Amino acid sequence: xxxxxERHPHDxxxxxxxxxxxxxxxxxxxxxxxVGLVCKSLLGKAHTVMxxxxxxxxxxxxDDRDSWQTHFRDTMVGGKLLxxxxxxxxxxxxxxxxxxxLEAWGAVFDRTRDGxxxxxxxxxxxxxxxxxxxxxxxxxxxxxLQDRVVAAGIAVYMECTITHLINGRDQVRGALGYWxxxxxxxxxxxxxxxxxxxGVGRAFQITSNSWEYSGDGQALAYLAGAELIDMEFVxxxxxxxxxxxxxxGLLVTEAVRGEGGILRNKDGDRFMWxxxxxxxxxxxxxxxxxxxxxxxxxxxxxxxxxxxPPELSTRDNVARAIYxxxxxxxGSPHGGVFLDISYLPADHVRRKLPSMYEQFKELADVDITxxxxxxxxxxxxxxxxxxxxxxxxxxxxxGLFAAGxxxxxxxxxxxxxxxxxSDLLVFGQRTGAxxxxxAKTHDDEPWLDPAAIQAALGELSAPFQPDDRGEGExxxxxxxxxxxxxxxxxxxxxxxxxxxxxxKSLDALRRRWPNVRVSGGRAYNPSxxxxxxxxxxxxxxxxxxxxxxxxxESRGAHSRIDFPEPDDxxxxxxxxxxxxxxxxxxxxxxxxxxxxxELRGLLAKEAH
Amino acid sequence: xxxxxxxVFRGSPTTESRFEEFDVPAxxxxxxxDALHWIQTNEAPDLAVRWNCKxxxxxxxxxxxxxxxxxxxKTRLSDFEEGETIQVEPMRAFPLVRDLVTDxxxxxxxxxxxxxxxxxxxxxxxxxxxQQEDIERVQEFRKCIExxxxxxxxxxxxxxxxxxxxxxxxFLVRSAGLEMHPIDQADRLEHLKDEGGxxxxxxxxxxxxxxPEHIKITDNAIIPLKERVADRYYDPIQIFWRRLRGGDRAxxxxxxxxxxxxxxxxPTDGSPS
Numbered sequence: 065x066x067x068x069x070e071r072h073p074h075d076x077x078x079x080x081x082x083x084x085x086x087x088x089x090x091x092x093x094x095x096x097x098x099v100g101l102v103c104k105s106l107l108g109k110a111h112t113v114m115x116x117x118x119x120x121x122x123x124x125x126x127d128d129r130d131s132w133q134t135h136f137r138d139t140m141v142g143g144k145l146l147x148x149x150x151x152x153x154x155x156x157x158x159x160x161x162x163x164x165x166l167e168a169w170g171a172v173f174d175r176t177r178d179g180x181x182x183x184x185x186x187x188x189x190x191x192x193x194x195x196x197x198x199x200x201x202x203x204x205x206x207x208x209l210q211d212r213v214v215a216a217g218i219a220v221y222m223e224c225t226i227t228h229l230i231n232g233r234d235q236v237r238g239a240l241g242y243w244x245x246x247x248x249x250x251x252x253x254x255x256x257x258x259x260x261x262x263g264v265g266r267a268f269q270i271t272s273n274s275w276e277y278s279g280d281g282q283a284l285a286y287l288a289g290a291e292l293i294d295m296e297f298v299x300x301x302x303x304x305x306x307x308x309x310x311x312x313g314l315l316v317t318e319a320v321r322g323e324g325g326i327l328r329n330k331d332g333d334r335f336m337w338x339x340x341x342x343x344x345x346x347x348x349x350x351x352x353x354x355x356x357x358x359x360x361x362x363x364x365x366x367x368x369x370x371x372x373p374p375e376l377s378t379r380d381n382v383a384r385a386i387y388x389x390x391x392x393x394x395g396s397p398h399g400g401v402f403l404d405i406s407y408l409p410a411d412h413v414r415r416k417l418p419s420m421y422e423q424f425k426e427l428a429d430v431d432i433t434x435x436x437x438x439x440x441x442x443x444x445x446x447x448x449x450x451x452x453x454x455x456x457x458x459x460x461x462x463g464l465f466a467a468g469x470x471x472x473x474x475x476x477x478x479x480x481x482x483x484x485x486s487d488l489l490v491f492g493q494r495t496g497a498x499x500x501x502x503a504k505t506h507d508d509e510p511w512l513d514p515a516a517i518q519a520a521l522g523e524l525s526a527p528f529q530p531d532d533r534g535e536g537e538x539x540x541x542x543x544x545x546x547x548x549x550x551x552x553x554x555x556x557x558x559x560x561x562x563x564x565x566x567x568k569s570l571d572a573l574r575r576r577w578p579n580v581r582v583s584g585g586r587a588y589n590p591s592x593x594x595x596x597x598x599x600x601x602x603x604x605x606x607x608x609x610x611x612x613x614x615x616x617e618s619r620g621a622h623s624r625i626d627f628p629e630p631d632d633x634x635x636x637x638x639x640x641x642x643x644x645x646x647x648x649x650x651x652x653x654x655x656x657x658x659x660x661x662e663l664r665g666l667l668a669k670e671a672h
Numbered sequence: 673x674x675x676x677x678x679x680v681f682r683g684s685p686t687t688e689s690r691f692e693e694f695d696v697p698a699x700x701x702x703x704x705x706d707a708l709h710w711i712q713t714n715e716a717p718d719l720a721v722r723w724n725c726k727x728x729x730x731x732x733x734x735x736x737x738x739x740x741x742x743x744x745x746k747t748r749l750s751d752f753e754e755g756e757t758i759q760v761e762p763m764r765a766f767p768l769v770r771d772l773v774t775d776x777x778x779x780x781x782x783x784x785x786x787x788x789x790x791x792x793x794x795x796x797x798x799x800x801x802x803q804q805e806d807i808e809r810v811q812e813f814r815k816c817i818e819x820x821x822x823x824x825x826x827x828x829x830x831x832x833x834x835x836x837x838x839x840x841x842x843f844l845v846r847s848a849g850l851e852m853h854p855i856d857q858a859d860r861l862e863h864l865k866d867e868g869g870x871x872x873x874x875x876x877x878x879x880x881x882x883x884p885e886h887i888k889i890t891d892n893a894i895i896p897l898k899e900r901v902a903d904r905y906y907d908p909i910q911i912f913w914r915r916l917r918g919g920d921r922a923x924x925x926x927x928x929x930x931x932x933x934x935x936x937x938x939p940t941d942g943s944p945s
Contacts (some may be wrong), residue, residue, distance in 0.1 A: 106776065109724045174804065211789065212788075214784055275724060310699060427746070
């Protein structure tokens with residue numbers, strides 16, 4: 065069987081074809097590596113396609129007071145200083161080049177009046193910084209990168225799901241998976257393997273993420289012996305749709321607030337004034353009038369000294385504010401709050417936010433140019449992930465690399481909007497180079513352990529075994545139960561009791577998983593496919609819940625009702641660490657990488 | 673709300689095909705894709721459906737709903753009369769994989785043959801200045817989410833009316849996006865005429881009607897490209913002037929694309945390697 069297995073050897077294998085994977089594949093190919101790119105879906109459908117608001121880079125096209133130093137500071141402040149400072153620095157320094165490079169590859173960003181790349185304001189950014197294309201920036205990025213990868217002749221394996229990394233004695237040697245269309249297994253021997261598989265939003269009931277977001281990369285890396293860090297930091301985007309039920313969780317881009325959208329509760333109060341953190345209050349407008357001046361200037365393409373509206377606070381803060389308003393009985397009819405942009409001219413709104421206009425009109429019968437939207441928090445992103453070396457994307461396991469959302473460290477305890485698209489470009493590029501370099505210096509032919517392959521093939525067949533005792537579990541039910549646990553007990557506000565319950569439930573789900581049984585054949589069988597997604601989601605959910613239980617403080621996106629304040633002394637300098645031990649999942653901490661003096665100076669000088 | 677009644681195509685090239693009927697509890701705002709998910713969870717766990725974002729942004733969940741090429745994530749159950757049967761079938765222009773999933777790889781082969789974006793060598797990027805109104809047309813074409821509904825509805829592709837190659841509306845839109853890019857230097861007219869088969873489009877505008885992104889495919893992309901091709905290859909005065917000037921190309925010739933893509937006459941002739 066193993067001898068007949070379909071094989072595609074490559075120097076560098078990239079798993080995942082969103083922005084990070086495409087950029088990494090491109091860079092590795094440019095460095096001379098023979099690259100294979102594997103994706104679960106068709107090429108061009110990855111989650112990056114859903115990114116709306118823009119890509120953050122200090123291009124200084126709209127406001128020349130911006131600089132990489134300010135972008136670095138904003139990112140660190142937004143991340144509550146838990147970021148890997150070197151990653152935040154490289155990101156801020158290199159993002160402008162990565163964006164310009166996209167333009168040189170054919171991307172067509174919106175323009176300023178003098179014909180350069182236009183930038184829009186976003187939460188937590190001191191200056192208008194997000195290069196964008198209306199509210200479909202992700203589509204523009206993925207198409208540009210995809211065209212480039214296709215033109216370069218890189219081998220792309222579409223609708224192919226990786227279920228196992230092939231672990232050699234001292235390094236990762238490639239990966240094994242199945243073709244979705246046929247269900248047949250396939251193996252990819254590789255000198256270097258890059259994980260670029262994105263996040264894990266599908267572990268929650270209410271999420272803006274597509275079905276692919278099942279934590280595959282985090283789970284594969286963990287099972288191969290690599291470390292995960294800061295997994296408790298899950299971003300709940302403040303504004304998802306709440307009505308009708310079929311679209312609950314669907315993203316409402318932060319660009320609505322970036323263009324002047326106002327949040328109100330059912331009493332008409334602009335509640336964000338109440339929730340601005342005291343130490344940052346002077347970065348925001350002091351009154352409705354000042355906020356209105358800021359919006360007017362923005363719409364007219366002028367710079368202004370007026371400060372930004374309170375709705376542009378960081379995502380963790382706005383999400384908690386909305387949740388609190390709803391919990392205290394001031395929510396909208398369907399359990400959200402109102403977001404209103406209809407006070408601006410209708411064609412301006414349609415031009416700046418075309419897909420939001422369309423989304424609400426088609427799916428909710430709401431005209432956003434005529435009245436407010438109803439919005440509430442939705443699971444959106446995970447800041448934590450695989451621990452990587454900032455320079456090369458190398459994980460703590462030899463031969464294994466990671467870039468984009470699947471990696472951890474860059475965003476600390478909370479990610480700023482727009483920093484994800486720039487993250488995947490900057491670290492996609494670095495990781496592609498790092499992996500190609502590794503492949504060059506490890507020139508031996510990958511040897512794949514037949515026992516490991518046999519075990520993986522056995523696991524792939526297991527769900528088809530006869531269900532003699534009638535104890536078979538439906539993957540759909542396991543998934544639903546998992547989502548219910550994560551939504552209700554590991555959400556925006558957490559307590560020790562809830563987390564203990566969640567950990568118990570997740571433990572039970574993990575034990576039940578081997579009993580998953582499916583009917584039908586292997587060809588395009590979604591229940592069989594889901595079985596392995598659920599395995600990964602259980603692993604990653606356990607990492608999230610256990611890390612959240614351990615961190616007894618509130619910081620960024622991690623809010624503990626029983627520990628409502630940040631504890632800088634005990635937790636401010638610690639990353640949470642998850643690894644596979646002899647008895648299963650181990651949680652601990654490690655010391656935060658040191659902040660070099662020149663970077664500390666940037667924070668001190670500009671911090672208020 | 674009353675139950676929705678769905679009639680769903682099941683089958684694969686190696687099994688007998690049939691329709692199966694399901695009554696699905698309907699909630700307000702539910703779309704056809706939600707109903708298909710309900711069927712997977714409760715009645716037919718192995719029902720094959722291709723989908724990703726359920727937000728009309730990725731273009732994966734294309735199917736024919738009551739005969740109309742549609743994104744199932746954007747087609748609401750409330751669009752149908754109460755009690756009306758909602759029939760869901762795979763896109764007919766592409767080979768069947770299983771149930772509602774088709775093999776759309778032919779599109780990727782066609783795409784690969786299009787000469788890629790080529791910026792000018794002598795114009796540094798720092799000097800690029802494009803006005804918003806000048807790029808809006810290109811941005812319209814770049815809204816395409818590659819759902820391939822336009823390919824599905826196009827009668828040239830759907831009915832294999834010809835043995836000549838035809839790239840279909842999706843790739844005419846992509847070509848238009850490149851051709852009208854403010855600084856692109858490549859020349860795609862010969863490709864459009866020969867491998868692209870642009871003359872085969874007889875502008876019935878069916879593609880424009882089904883486009884979920886409301887791209888005016890025929891008016892804004894195909895007709896202007898047809899005019900460019902006609903000007904170059906079929907306008908006798910132009911041909912005379914070009915001969916007189918001794919040149920045949922308005923723009924510099926494109927870098928030749930990888931010529932390994934098999935642009936077959938029809939997407940259902942079998943899956944390309």
